[in-house]
Amino acid sequence: MAGRIKSLLHRWSSRVFSVELDGAPFYFAIQERHRGEEAPRVFRNLQSHDRCYTLLVCSRDRIKTARFYGELKDKLLRELPPECDLSPMSSFLPNVRDSLIKGYFLKDISEGSSTVERLLSDLTQHEPVFVCSYCKSDDGQQWTQHLWSHGESQVMETAKKYYVVPSETPEYHPSTLNMINSDVFYSLDEACEVLKKCGDIIPEAMSVLELLPSRAESRNKPDFPVIVIEGLDATGKTTLTESLRETLGASLLRSPPQCLSPWRARFDQEPPLIRRAFYALGNYITAEQIGQEGKKTPVIVDRFWHSTAAYAIATAVSGPVCNLPGEGSEVYCWPSDLLQPSLVVLLTLDPEERKRRLRNRGQGKTNEEQELDHNQLFRLRVEEAYRRISGPACVSVDASPSADQVLQQVLLLIRGKCHL
Numbered sequence: 001m002a003g004r005i006k007s008l009l010h011r012w013s014s015r016v017f018s019v020e021l022d023g024a025p026f027y028f029a030i031q032e033r034h035r036g037e038e039a040p041r042v043f044r045n046l047q048s049h050d051r052c053y054t055l056l057v058c059s060r061d062r063i064k065t066a067r068f069y070g071e072l073k074d075k076l077l078r079e080l081p082p083e084c085d086l087s088p089m090s091s092f093l094p095n096v097r098d099s100l101i102k103g104y105f106l107k108d109i110s111e112g113s114s115t116v117e118r119l120l121s122d123l124t125q126h127e128p129v130f131v132c133s134y135c136k137s138d139d140g141q142q143w144t145q146h147l148w149s150h151g152e153s154q155v156m157e158t159a160k161k162y163y164v165v166p167s168e169t170p171e172y173h174p175s176t177l178n179m180i181n182s183d184v185f186y187s188l189d190e191a192c193e194v195l196k197k198c199g200d201i202i203p204e205a206m207s208v209l210e211l212l213p214s215r216a217e218s219r220n221k222p223d224f225p226v227i228v229i230e231g232l233d234a235t236g237k238t239t240l241t242e243s244l245r246e247t248l249g250a251s252l253l254r255s256p257p258q259c260l261s262p263w264r265a266r267f268d269q270e271p272p273l274i275r276r277a278f279y280a281l282g283n284y285i286t287a288e289q290i291g292q293e294g295k296k297t298p299v300i301v302d303r304f305w306h307s308t309a310a311y312a313i314a315t316a317v318s319g320p321v322c323n324l325p326g327e328g329s330e331v332y333c334w335p336s337d338l339l340q341p342s343l344v345v346l347l348t349l350d351p352e353e354r355k356r357r358l359r360n361r362g363q364g365k366t367n368e369e370q371e372l373d374h375n376q377l378f379r380l381r382v383e384e385a386y387r388r389i390s391g392p393a394c395v396s397v398d399a400s401p402s403a404d405q406v407l408q409q410v411l412l413l414i415r416g417k418c419h420l
């Protein structure tokens, strides 16, 4: 049995399950004997005839797993009776890296169970899905979990039943456990590997790989300063980077680079693993361009690795800022093989003023940028992740004064730091 399936079944009874209801996680664990604990919150208001299931998506192939996780949601929403309720969930070994497996929690309050059970049984036989069902015990006090047999492997645990009991909030938010090299990539090789493995299902991945620099070129250190401008959409990056280019006689580059534009929409539809690998590679292509331009002039860069990492981290984690990996976590470290800019400026703006600028500009936005408007917590997580990234860390600049005042402020910083 290969890695991921083994990791699911290994220490099955040490696993914690997290169900997300209305954006908040509820944790429960399983154990062989019941010691009088009350039922976990998720189960407390259920009637004995209500049926619940957890569906965990796990296969030997992580590309297949990532893609199927998204497809499964569409399939379930299409095929389940309307009385079914679907919530995101996950299962993990507390504080154990790469132990997270994502899935869905399904509550069925319909009269008959056959449609749902047939659908789930079919999934366990033909797809990379492990299903558990939950029943109320005869005395009506406890809930038990049963793992269904699975097509891909002989699951010994199926005969066993486990009691579900409440579990404490883990020290690390579960989605931080699998972040490294799944949401954020720390080397060209790791990101390349994902795109290479996608080649047969996403032909565009091969075109992207062809644009990659040779390792030696991307490591050349530029002679002139490299200044990155970061910030949320509509904080004034385009306005400022254009002015800096004129004032300093600099070259202006962006990440993702222009040459990736034809494929960006394609990769934006993919699950995080593939989408983030695409943006990670964009930084290496931009780094090579910086190396070339930086031999002749100062270089201004509109978004770079801070954006890639901050959005990826903030999307992978849900809820308040305290769910982010702690300050100083290795998640925030700059990739050792990626060119380091001389200065990274983060433009910050009051949310209301940012919305006003967005309205005035009136252009289309990526889904993630729309999410920034609707979801206050997501915006706070992105901003905090930006601030926590180090090596180089960003210097925050208030972008609310006039465009010229912001330019002067940033020029002061550049002259102080880069001797221009």
Ligand SMILES: Nc1ncnc2c1ncn2[C@@H]1O[C@H](COP(=O)(O)OP(=O)(O)O)[C@@H](O)[C@H]1O
Residues within 6 Å of the ligand: 231, 232, 233, 234, 235, 236, 237, 238, 239, 240, 357, 358, 360, 361, 399, 400, 401, 402, 403, 404, 406
């Ligand atoms: N300092 C500023 N004060 C007021 N409006 C600004 C300022 N900087 C930019 N804008 C306006 O805000 C909008 C968003 O700016 P833009 O440079 O396109 O942001 P970004 O590139 O970060 O998305 C544009 O309409 C721009 O003219």
Ligand SMILES: Nc1ccn([C@@H]2O[C@H](COP(=O)(O)OP(=O)(O)O)[C@@H](O)[C@H]2O)c(=O)n1
Residues within 6 Å of the ligand: 232, 233, 234, 237, 255, 256, 279, 282, 283, 303, 304, 305, 307, 308, 309, 311, 312, 366, 368, 369
């Ligand atoms: N270097 C970069 C740039 C953008 N991105 C992604 O692209 C999105 C924002 O890009 P955008 O084109 O809307 O940015 P602007 O045009 O607002 O500068 C973010 O949601 C990030 O997920 C990235 O991952 N890495």
